[in-house]
Amino acid sequence: MTTLNAELRAFYDARQQQIPAEIREIMRRAGRELADSGQADRAMTVGDQAPGFRLPSATGQTVDLEELLADGPVVLTFYRGAWCPYCNIALRALQQHHDDITARGARLVAVSPQIPDESLTLAEKHDLASDVLSDIGSDTAQQYGLAFDLPDDVAAVYDKLGFDLQRVNAGHPRTLPLPATYVIDRDGTIRWAFVDIDYTTRAEPADILAALDALR
DSSP: OOOHHHHHHHHHHHHHTTSOHHHHHHHHHHHHHHHHTTGGGGSOOTTSBOOOOEEEBTTSOEEEHHHHHTTSOEEEEEOOOTTOHHHHHHHHHHHHTHHHHHHTTOEEEEEESSOHHHHHHHHHHTTOOSEEEEOGGGHHHHHTTOEEEOOHHHHHHHHHTTOOHHHHTTTOTTEEEOOEEEEEOTTSBEEEEEEOSOTTOOOOHHHHHHHHHHTO
């Protein structure tokens, strides 16, 4: 069975052939700078108390982490947005394991900085059964230590590619979260964490399920 990260790597390798060398170099340099910044080391990790949040869902409801935890563990995943193909692949993989997650008494929640309309489009396109929440301005991502600002040259590349982050992120085009996934126990403690500065790498669903099994 193909793992999520094997699928992501295959997509990355194929995509590299389509991207001009100067853009590839800009992205590689930005990745090195982000790694050197120590951003990932500042992110919430195992043993930390998960910051609470109240965020709007794609369907117009307000989702409260404390209320979710009253019913069971939460799998919280941060993604960059519907414009990011790696995010879409990862969210589809999580959707394929949604029943496995809920069978373990947990709730899957996906958070991005994009506006609810964009989240709704994403949820409908991929038939997502999870909560898809909007963290406008990345305040929640900031609390988890995940928010960072795109450098000028990367922002210019994204504009050239037509991602229009100014619109989809409601006036916060430069701030994105690191890809991250947390398993949060009912008492609000982070029991498992995946954080990576490389947006082409994501938490494996099998590892998430194993972390949920460990809570039992």
